[in-house]
Structures are given as C-alpha cells and as structure tokens.
Amino acid sequence: DSGVTQTPKHLITATGQRVTLRCSPRSGDLSVYWYQQSLDQGLQFLIQYYNGEERAKGNILERFSAQQFPDLHSELNLSSLELGDSALYFCASSALDRGTGELFFGEGSRLTVL
C-alpha cells in the first residue's frame, strides 16, 4: 500500500461528458502529480501541484484541469470527453526534500469513454 488513494477505481461515461477524479496523497506529502496511461503505452505527465499551487505542467489538454485543495487532496477534471481520453489516470505524491526521490503511486482510476 503506497498510501496514495484514488477514487473512483473505475468509471464509464459517454462522449461529451465531464468527470472528476480524486486523489489523496500520502500523509505529509505536499506534492501531487497526475499521469495518463493510454492502452499499452507509457505514462505521460499531465500536471503537478505543490501545496495548493500549480508547479509544473506537461501535456495536459485544455479540456482537462486540476486543483489541489487546502487539505492537500487533488482533483483532475476531464470535460468534453472523447473516445481517446479512455485511459488509466494515475496520481502520485512525494515530498520535495531530496529524500529518496521516489514518487508514490495510487492504484489509478480507469476511465472508459463510450
């Protein structure tokens, strides 16, 4: 158990709809990362938040947005969904001190767009 919690685990929706994925980081971790993994592909970095502020942005579509709340949980909002948005969405968290450098991953939210 990594200590990172993601909900929901599975989500099926239709094109054009909007969904929200939720992530609770490990206790004490201020930094949250979102990644997208399409079928049989690598993990693509979407966005990172640190203590409520956006810290780094990757290949995130304009239809997607994220935020991190004062209690440090984060939400990834996906709107105007397309078939190609079907993927596994991972949240990860880390401390920002040098530490081990490791990111701790949740179990992912599998989104299916029909």
Next chain:
Amino acid sequence: AQTVTQSQPEMSVQEAETVTLSCTYDTSESDYYLFWYKQPPSRQMILVIRQEAYKQQNATENRFSVNFQKAAKSFSLKISDSQLGDAAMYFCAYRSAAFGNEKLTFGTGTRLTIIP
C-alpha cells in the same frame, strides 16, 4: 527536456534464468535519480529499484540489480533467478534532482514474459 528510451518492447526469459532490460536516457544534468518501476497486470506501479546519479555503486535489491553507466547514460536492469511473478511491464524513469523539476519522465516500457 529529458528523454528516456527503452529499445526492447518485449523480452522473454526462462524461469530461473537471468534477463537484462535496457534503458538509456538523455540529460544535461549531473544530479538526478533513475528508477525501474514494475507494472503487473493489476496495473499498480511498483518501485523495483532506484539509483542516485552521484552514487557510483550500482544499486541492488535482492534478485534485482542495475548497471548504471553515467557517462554512457545507460541504466539497465538485471533480474536474476527469474520467477513467474516477475512477469510485468517494466518502466525506466528519470527524475531531476533540481528543485522545481520533480516529475518523473518514463520510457515506453518493456513487457517481460517468464516462460515456465
């Protein structure tokens, strides 16, 4: 921007044998971390082993070890005494040690099959 390349989309090995997965990366930085993550059919991302660039000694975790060649920007994973439970996708990943650049950059993965 850093890039990570895994040139072997698929590998297979006989149970109890040894297999090596390759990874190369491109960076202009001198201080960074390298990781191997395992993703079994459950799709959970599991850390296998990590290496800090300033440490010359190769990391080892039980049956897993790495060959870190900093000058060549190479980071291969050796799995000894392969077991059926080792079957998974393996991803090589890079993380800068620079403040403000903490994300992981992943390779495209190698699917490892264990032959009984």
